[in-house]
Amino acid sequence: MPIQDIHEFVKELEKGEELKRVKIEVDSDLEIAEILRREMYANGPAILFENVKGYDMPVLGNAFGSMKRLEIGLEMTDFTEIGQRIVDMTKMDIPSGFLNKIKKLPELSKMTASFPKSESSGPVTEITSTSASFDELPILKSWPNDAGRFITLGLVATKHPETRVRNLGVYRIQIIDKTHALMHWQKHKRGAHHGDISKDKGEKIPTAIIIGGEPATVFSSIAPVPEGLDKYLFAGITRKEGIKTVKCKTIDLDVPANAEIVLEGYVDHADIRDEGPFGDHTGYYTPVEPYPTFTLTGIMRRKDPIYVTTVVGKPILEDAYIGKVIERSFLPLIRMFHPEVIDFSMPPSGWFQGFAIVSIKKRYPGQAKKIMMGLWGMGQLSLTKTLVVVDEDINVQDINDVIWAITTRADAARDTLIINNTPTDTLDPASPLVNLGSKMGIDATQKTKEEGYEREIQKQVKVDKKTENLVNSKWSDYNL
Numbered sequence: 001m002p003i004q005d006i007h008e009f010v011k012e013l014e015k016g017e018e019l020k021r022v023k024i025e026v027d028s029d030l031e032i033a034e035i036l037r038r039e040m041y042a043n044g045p046a047i048l049f050e051n052v053k054g055y056d057m058p059v060l061g062n063a064f065g066s067m068k069r070l071e072i073g074l075e076m077t078d079f080t081e082i083g084q085r086i087v088d089m090t091k092m093d094i095p096s097g098f099l100n101k102i103k104k105l106p107e108l109s110k111m112t113a114s115f116p117k118s119e120s121s122g123p124v125t126e127i128t129s130t131s132a133s134f135d136e137l138p139i140l141k142s143w144p145n146d147a148g149r150f151i152t153l154g155l156v157a158t159k160h161p162e163t164r165v166r167n168l169g170v171y172r173i174q175i176i177d178k179t180h181a182l183m184h185w186q187k188h189k190r191g192a193h194h195g196d197i198s199k200d201k202g203e204k205i206p207t208a209i210i211i212g213g214e215p216a217t218v219f220s221s222i223a224p225v226p227e228g229l230d231k232y233l234f235a236g237i238t239r240k241e242g243i244k245t246v247k248c249k250t251i252d253l254d255v256p257a258n259a260e261i262v263l264e265g266y267v268d269h270a271d272i273r274d275e276g277p278f279g280d281h282t283g284y285y286t287p288v289e290p291y292p293t294f295t296l297t298g299i300m301r302r303k304d305p306i307y308v309t310t311v312v313g314k315p316i317l318e319d320a321y322i323g324k325v326i327e328r329s330f331l332p333l334i335r336m337f338h339p340e341v342i343d344f345s346m347p348p349s350g351w352f353q354g355f356a357i358v359s360i361k362k363r364y365p366g367q368a369k370k371i372m373m374g375l376w377g378m379g380q381l382s383l384t385k386t387l388v389v390v391d392e393d394i395n396v397q398d399i400n401d402v403i404w405a406i407t408t409r410a411d412a413a414r415d416t417l418i419i420n421n422t423p424t425d426t427l428d429p430a431s432p433l434v435n436l437g438s439k440m441g442i443d444a445t446q447k448t449k450e451e452g453y454e455r456e457i458q459k460q461v462k463v464d465k466k467t468e469n470l471v472n473s474k475w476s477d478y479n480l
């Protein structure tokens with residue numbers, strides 16, 4: 001059975017020697033963040049802080065900060081399986097005729113097993129209250145010049161005001177006082193879109209901030225799932241079993257029943273205030289920008305909740321590993337739209353939106369540019385600043401191989417594509433304006449005559465079979 005919640009995840013991490021407990025008193029103001037960063041930079045374990053000054057609940061950090069921990073949490077080693085399951089669902093034909101339909105039942109039931117299931121109560125409804133305060137939670141201050149305390153791994157639930165499709169997104173939340181916070185959902189994200197639609201209707205958007213849940217639900221909140229796909233369903237597809245949901249008490253929203261804590265309220269896009277600065281995953285403080293307010297109307301929580309958090313900063317930290325899983329899991333979906341794609345990589349030092357590499361099996365002239373335009377038109381890939389396209393013989397996971405391809409197959413004037421005034425990641429410190437900047441595509445595929453390369457294509461140096469076999473057979477004799 002897939003992992004049900006954070007408590008079970010902690011047990012599994014401990015079994016796999018992937019978690020350590022800190023028993024002495026620690027401060028949620030800067031101290032925990034610094035401990036976590038040191039451990040993250042050193043590829044250290046997840047940490048459960050059991051004694052947090054002034055609070056009665058433990059804090060869990062770096063829980064997703066290694067491939068092994070993500071393998072434990074999502075119970076798989078090949079993350080492309082996630083995207084492949086979605087591709088397979090789109091290919092499933094439902095045959096006509098009763099008997100043929102019966103034959104398809106196992107496949108159909110696999111699909112329906114992933115649907116969310118509504119329950120009347122769950123672990124998160126153990127305690128409910130309408131007099132909630134952010135002060136109850138050990139919310140961290142991460143960097144000395146941060147504007148205050150920020151929830152950094154809250155799964156923010158909203159519902160599309162018209163289609164009712166449910167969303168979960170991880171957006172940082174700056175605490176202003178006991179019941180108010182600022183919701184940092186960036187312009188291009190689904191939460192912000194839902195908020196904009198509500199504002200146009202003159203309404204506030206019901207919003208829940210969820211701490212914890214199944215590891216697959218946490219992952220799904222960060223994954224750039226297309227707008228029309230319910231993230232609760234995506235979480236169920238990821239873990240091959242639908243998640244259980246319960247209704248919030250003060251707003252009309254479903255939330256994961258196995259969460260640790262649910263903070264209920266609404267976001268008002270008409271009440272905009274200054275958010276930040278905050279030390280973010282670019283390695284810089286994002287400056288003060290206007291964001292909408294969240295008002296807390298109620299809380300649901302377990303009797304013994306674990307407060308789940310993360311810290312961000314100059315890569316490579318915990319979010320790099322989650323990004324790797326996103327990269328792997330979305331490859332089959334990229335291939336569904338662009339079958340020539342062989343592999344795809346977003347090196348973590350480029351904080352995901354900054355730099356991506358894609359390899360293709362090139363069949364026709366200009367195909368690298370077709371891929372650039374295609375990927376820049378796909379969901380959050382539209383925010384990717386630099387895109388390098390290489391041939392299928394280049395390993396996109398090996399940056400040296402990629403640099404070799406750029407320097408031997410690309411000519412700066414001919415093969416660089418620059419497009420101005422495009423959407424950019426809100427966090428990009430280099431773009432001339434917030435949310436608007438340029439893109440660079442580098443076509444590092446081998447050019448052909450049709451593409452204007454009139455020279456003879458040079459042969460790659462490769463050893464001949466005879467010499468290779470000779471050296472192989474004598475290798476141990478060389479005594480190297």
Ligand SMILES: Cc1cc2nc3c(=O)[nH]c(=O)nc-3n(C[C@H](O)[C@H](O)[C@H](O)COP(=O)(O)O)c2cc1C
Nearest residue numbers: 169170171172184185186189190191222223224319
């Ligand atoms: C630790 C962490 C913090 C994040 N903080 C934010 C944030 O403050 N604002 C934001 O728009 N996206 C943030 N993201 C990225 C979003 O979670 C991600 O883009 C997600 O796909 C958004 O979901 P959506 O497509 O449903 O909007 C963060 C991701 C991680 C891993």
